[in-house]
Amino acid sequence: MALIKTQATGAVRAEERKRGRSCADLRAQLGDPDSTARRWAVRDIVACPEASASLVERLKFEPVAMVREVIFTSLTRLGDAVAVAGLVECLRSEDAAVRSGAIEAMQQLPDEVAPIMHGLLTDLDPDVRIFAVNILESLRHPDVEGWLIRVIETDPHVNVCAAAVDLLGEVGTAAAQEPLARLKVRFGYEPYIQFAADLALRRAGET
16 A cells, blocks of 8 residues: 555656746755655756756755755756856865765866866865866866876875876876976875876877
8 A cells, every 4th residue: 555655646746747836946845855856856946047056055955865966967957157166165075975976067067167177276175186186087178188287297295196197197198208207206205106107108108
């Protein structure tokens, strides 16, 4: 009997969604006690004005991982300045799942993220700079190698440079060879930098 009731309830909810809801209704339902209602609202609110602001605010309090995933998907669909700024703030979250969701979302927005990448790569927080390098891992943008080269040339933090040199091992070309050689000199006391830079140099020489 419980199964029949659940199925019936799901059918009713589906019918309710088909009727259409106002933007005010959708904003209210972002805080609905029912996670399914919140998930529908997150999907449907993208057509509303100021949707990004509403989703970014909801993301601060959303406890259900599945709903958070849909929020990230909706923010990616919107891709406006408010959405991108909200994703950047997520990089400072203490919740690893939120940070990972933001990184994955930003990887899908190369044109929108490119104008702020310099700021992310020079952020005062080295963790944010590392997350920015993580974004570059799957960011399909022609400046990825150039950004990484600037990191290994200028960033003072060994862990940030290590993240960048790892990625240069995958995307680096001959343009990265001299910067990689200088990185080895700058961090001559760090065995991992030596290893990763040598690997990147070999791969760059093969391209």
